[in-house]
Amino acid sequence: MLLAAVAVLSLAMSAPPPRWSRPSHGALAQRPALLADGALLYTTFSRNNPSEHPSVEARDARRGAFLWRRSDAAVIVGAEPMLALGRVVARVDARSGRVRWRSQAICPAHAQPTIAAHIGVRLFVGCTGGTLAALDPATGRRIASAQPAALDAYDRIFALDRTTIGLEGSASGAYLYRQSAIVRAATLAPIVALGPDLLLLGSRGERAFIDDVCCQGLPSDSAPGTLVERSLASGASLASVPLHPYAHALAPDRDLPGAGPALLVDRALYVATHDALFAYSLDAVTAPPALAYGGLAATPEVLDGRYLLLQRPHAGMLETSLVDPHDRMRTVWRADGRWRIFVSVGSAAQLVNDASPPSSVVVSATTGASAPIADGCQLLAADGSNAFVACLGSVARYAL
Numbered sequence: 001m002l003l004a005a006v007a008v009l010s011l012a013m014s015a016p017p018p019r020w021s022r023p024s025h026g027a028l029a030q031r032p033a034l035l036a037d038g039a040l041l042y043t044t045f046s047r048n049n050p051s052e053h054p055s056v057e058a059r060d061a062r063r064g065a066f067l068w069r070r071s072d073a074a075v076i077v078g079a080e081p082m083l084a085l086g087r088v089v090a091r092v093d094a095r096s097g098r099v100r101w102r103s104q105a106i107c108p109a110h111a112q113p114t115i116a117a118h119i120g121v122r123l124f125v126g127c128t129g130g131t132l133a134a135l136d137p138a139t140g141r142r143i144a145s146a147q148p149a150a151l152d153a154y155d156r157i158f159a160l161d162r163t164t165i166g167l168e169g170s171a172s173g174a175y176l177y178r179q180s181a182i183v184r185a186a187t188l189a190p191i192v193a194l195g196p197d198l199l200l201l202g203s204r205g206e207r208a209f210i211d212d213v214c215c216q217g218l219p220s221d222s223a224p225g226t227l228v229e230r231s232l233a234s235g236a237s238l239a240s241v242p243l244h245p246y247a248h249a250l251a252p253d254r255d256l257p258g259a260g261p262a263l264l265v266d267r268a269l270y271v272a273t274h275d276a277l278f279a280y281s282l283d284a285v286t287a288p289p290a291l292a293y294g295g296l297a298a299t300p301e302v303l304d305g306r307y308l309l310l311q312r313p314h315a316g317m318l319e320t321s322l323v324d325p326h327d328r329m330r331t332v333w334r335a336d337g338r339w340r341i342f343v344s345v346g347s348a349a350q351l352v353n354d355a356s357p358p359s360s361v362v363v364s365a366t367t368g369a370s371a372p373i374a375d376g377c378q379l380l381a382a383d384g385s386n387a388f389v390a391c392l393g394s395v396a397r398y399a400l
Contacts, residue, residue, distance in 0.1 A: 371387060
């Protein structure tokens with residue numbers, strides 16, 4: 001790893017002035033937000049009456065100039081500029097706000113679209129309450145609609161292979177839990193709905209890999225999870241392997257913070273615990289894993305399903321680094337001190353530290369660029385060279 005090429009950030013930071021800052025005129029700017037065609041779109045709520053319906057504002061990303069505003073609307077998370085107008089999806093021009101197409105009502109009463117993914121030749125849209133719709137991305141015409149999983153809200157819609165898609169979200173019952181499903185892209189028919197605490201990691205060939213993290217998502221270090229393999233075609237269970245990464249088994253009642261996330265990278269499965277990161281080979285999952293990192297100061301965090309944030313001792317101090325397991329653990333960014341993910345938007349994250357007073361920095365994992373931001377601001381959106389944040393009473397752009 002070429003650590004010398006990575007800038008080290010000091011804890012003694014002061015946020016530079018933003019490139020621009022514009023008042024929000026009594027509104028609170030919040031996510032969801034997106035960047036498209038040189039415009040920043042974000043959702044706003046009234047500061048005096050937060051229960052009012054949200055609105056969407058658009059500004060020129062480079063200069064901050066006001067472009068347009070629409071009431072009773074919210075930004076839909078996705079790669080294209082789309083708005084939720086009640087139960088309807090509207091594809092808009094990012095710079096003018098002009099509606100290019102408008103779907104019919106795709107969500108049930110009292111639900112609204114919140115997330116979209118353009119996969120292949122279809123646009124998949126998830127509603128609160130669990131309804132999933134497939135639309136023609138050119139016209140907004142509804143092709144199919146179903147409720148393939150008992151979800152309160154979707155967090156992710158992603159391709160598994162050419163004929164199947166994966167769903168991930170949250171559901172409530174006796175407790176709030178994670179839930180995933182595999183569905184047919186053509187019909188939205190469920191192939192398999194995965195129960196509570198079964199997290200869909202991804203697929204390789206005709207197999208889906210699922211992490212059974214047990215116990216309301218709070219496993220112990222003695223058993224960080226169980227790797228389950230299922231057929232993408234039928235959903236049938238093909239294999240189940242308990243994960244016990246430590247060379248010497250830990251007592252089941254060991255009072256530890258519990259295991260961290262699992263991350264699928266090529267033919268390797270990375271499994272985190274409170275103080276280590278282990279790497280299993282998918283070709284020999286029952287074999288003891290390799291130790292990728294030991295002696296960590298905290299459980300690793302995952303950013304954008306790709307990067308890992310690690311805290312570890314270095315030269316008598318604590319150091320935080322963002323590494324890319326897809327690129328031989330290349331260090332993308334590092335800084336002195338203990339940093340954790342506060343907000344993530346795609347491959348960018350707002351990190352906060354434990355210093356007194358605390359400070360924030362926005363990091364782009366794709367470029368490694370970073371910049372401190374003012375206290376009280378929260379990340380809305382970012383590209384490789386700019387971070388757009390919502391501050392108390394304003395929206396601002398910081399250069400990374």
